C-alpha cells in the first residue's frame with residue numbers, strides 16, 4: 001500500500017491507544033517497550049508519546065527534552081534505548097497501521 005493511503009486510514013481511525021501490542025516486535029524491542037512504559041508514565045499517560053506526531057529521527061531529541069523535566073529520572077542509557085524503541089514503533093505504525 002502506498003504510504004499516503006496508509007496515513008489517511010490511520011488518521012480516520014481516531015483511537016488514542018494507551019498501550020500497544022508489541023507481541024510481534026523483536027524481543028529487544030519488547031524489552032525497550034517495558035523500559036519506555038516504566039520511564040515515560042510518571043508525568044503523563046503513555047498515550048502521549050504513542051500518538052505524538054514526532055517526525056522520523058526526532059525521538060532522540062524529544063526523549064532528551066522529556067528527560068530534562070525536573071524529577072524525570074531517565075538516565076542517558078535509558079534515553080537512548082527509549083528513543084530507539086520509539087523510532088522503531090513509529091516507523092512500523094506508519095508502514096502497517098494499527
Ligand code: HEC
Nearest residue numbers: 039040042043044048049052063066069070071072074082
Ligand atoms: C518529569 C515528567 C515527565 C516525564 C518523566 C516524561 N514527560 Fe513527557 N511531558 C511532560 C510534560 C510536563 C509535558 C507537556 C509539556 C511539554 O511538552 O513539555 C509532556 C509532553 C510530552 C509529549 C507531547 C505530547 C503532545 O501532545 O505534544 C510527548 C510526546 C512526551 N511528553 C513524551 C514523553 C516520553 C517519550 C517520555 C519518556 C522518555 C516522557 N514524555 C516522560 C512531562 C514528562
